[in-house]
Amino acid sequence: MSSLPRIKILRSNPRSRDTLEDLIGYMEVDIIAKSYLHIGTGFEFLSIDAIKKFEELVKRARTREDLRSIMSRFSEEVAKEPEAPVMIGDKLIIPGSTVKGNVRSRLELSFIPKDGQIRSCLIRAHNYPLQPPRRGEQGWRHFRIWEHALKFTRDEPCDYTKMQKVCILCDIFGTAGLVGLVHFNDFTGPSIHDVISLNLVSIGERLFVAKPESVFSGRIIFRNIKPLELGLLLYGMGIRRGVEGRSVLLGKHKYVKYDNIKLGIVTYKIKSLQLSKLSSSIEVEITVRPGDKVEGNELGKVTFSLLKLVNETFKEELLDIDEVKMLEQIEARA
Numbered sequence: 001m002s003s004l005p006r007i008k009i010l011r012s013n014p015r016s017r018d019t020l021e022d023l024i025g026y027m028e029v030d031i032i033a034k035s036y037l038h039i040g041t042g043f044e045f046l047s048i049d050a051i052k053k054f055e056e057l058v059k060r061a062r063t064r065e066d067l068r069s070i071m072s073r074f075s076e077e078v079a080k081e082p083e084a085p086v087m088i089g090d091k092l093i094i095p096g097s098t099v100k101g102n103v104r105s106r107l108e109l110s111f112i113p114k115d116g117q118i119r120s121c122l123i124r125a126h127n128y129p130l131q132p133p134r135r136g137e138q139g140w141r142h143f144r145i146w147e148h149a150l151k152f153t154r155d156e157p158c159d160y161t162k163m164q165k166v167c168i169l170c171d172i173f174g175t176a177g178l179v180g181l182v183h184f185n186d187f188t189g190p191s192i193h194d195v196i197s198l199n200l201v202s203i204g205e206r207l208f209v210a211k212p213e214s215v216f217s218g219r220i221i222f223r224n225i226k227p228l229e230l231g232l233l234l235y236g237m238g239i240r241r242g243v244e245g246r247s248v249l250l251g252k253h254k255y256v257k258y259d260n261i262k263l264g265i266v267t268y269k270i271k272s273l274q275l276s277k278l279s280s281s282i283e284v285e286i287t288v289r290p291g292d293k294v295e296g297n298e299l300g301k302v303t304f305s306l307l308k309l310v311n312e313t314f315k316e317e318l319l320d321i322d323e324v325k326m327l328e329q330i331e332a333r334a
C-alpha cells in the first residue's frame with residue numbers, strides 16, 4: 001500500500017454563490033434505457049398479504065422453536081418480494097439525486113493525475129479500495145473499469161466547512177458547506193403499467209424493471225458556470241459529439257449479469273438547451289444568446305464545440321472510457 005503514489009488535489013476558492021454570472025439556464029434531457037433498468041429505493045416493501053400471513057403464523061406459534069422457524073420462513077418471503085421501483089403518481093422515475101450522482105461520479109472517475117496533481121477529489125467514490133479487489137470480490141468489475149483513476153492515494157475529499165478551497169467538481173456539484181451550481185430534477189419515465197417484473201432465479205430476486213427503449217425525461221438546471229463546465233457536464237453524461245451519448249451504466253446490477261440478463265445500460269440525450277435572459281452568451285461555432293433556446297442540428301454544433309473545449313483544456317487529464325464496452329470485455333475474459 002505504501003508504494004502507491006500520493007497525489008495532490010488541485011483546489012481553489014469556490015466562486016461566489018450570491019451573484020448571477022456566466023451561464024444560467026437549463027437542458028431538457030432524456031435518459032433512454034438500452035437494456036432492462038431498475039432504479040431502486042434501496043428499501044424492500046412487503047405486500048399486505050405477506051404481513052397478514054406473518055401475523056397469523058406468529059399468533060399460532062406455541063414455542064420458541066415455532067417462532068424461530070416462522071422467522072426464517074418469513075425472511076425467505078421477504079427475499080421473494082420484488083424490490084419497489086421509485087414512483088411519482090403512476091410513473092416510474094429516476095430521482096434527480098441518482099442522475100446527479102451518475103454524472104458526477106463518471107466525471108470524478110475520468111480525471112487522472114498530471115504532474116502529481118489531480119482535479120477531482122473523488123468525493124463520491126472515496127471509499128473504493130486502492131488495490132484491485134480479486135476477481136469475484138465486491139467491486140472488482142468497477143475497479144477494473146476505472147483503475148486508472150483509482151490506483152493511487154489522494155488527499156482527503158473536499159469539505160468546505162473545514163477548508164477554504166475545493167476541487168472543480170465540488171465547486172460545480174457542491175460539497176459539505178457549499179451548495180452546487182447544477183440542479184437535477186427527477187426524470188419521469190414510463191407508466192407503472194409498462195413496467196415488468198423480472199425474476200432473477202439464480203439469486204432468488206424479483207425486480208420491477210423498465211423495458212429497453214423506455215425513456216425518462218428531466219431537466220438539468222445550471223447557474224454561474226462557464227462554457228467549459230457546461231461541456232464537462234455533457235462529458236459526464238457520456239456525450240462525445242452530437243446530442244446523444246454513448247452507453248453508460250446506471251442503477252441496480254449494472255456491473256453483474258445474472259441469468260444472462262443485462263441491466264442498467266442507458267444513454268443520455270440532450271433535447272434542448274435554454275439560456276436565461278440573465279445569462280451570458282455561449283460564443284462558439286455558433287452563438288447562443290441570453291433567452292435563446294437551441295435544439296436539433298444547432299444544438300449538436302454547440303455540444304461539439306463545448307466538448308472540443310473540454311478535450312483541449314483537459315488533454316492528458318481526462319480519460320475517455322467506454323464503460324459498457326470494457327465491462328463486456330471483462331465478462332468475455334471471465
Ligand SMILES: [Zn+2]
Nearest residue numbers: 121158167170
Ligand atoms: Zn472535491
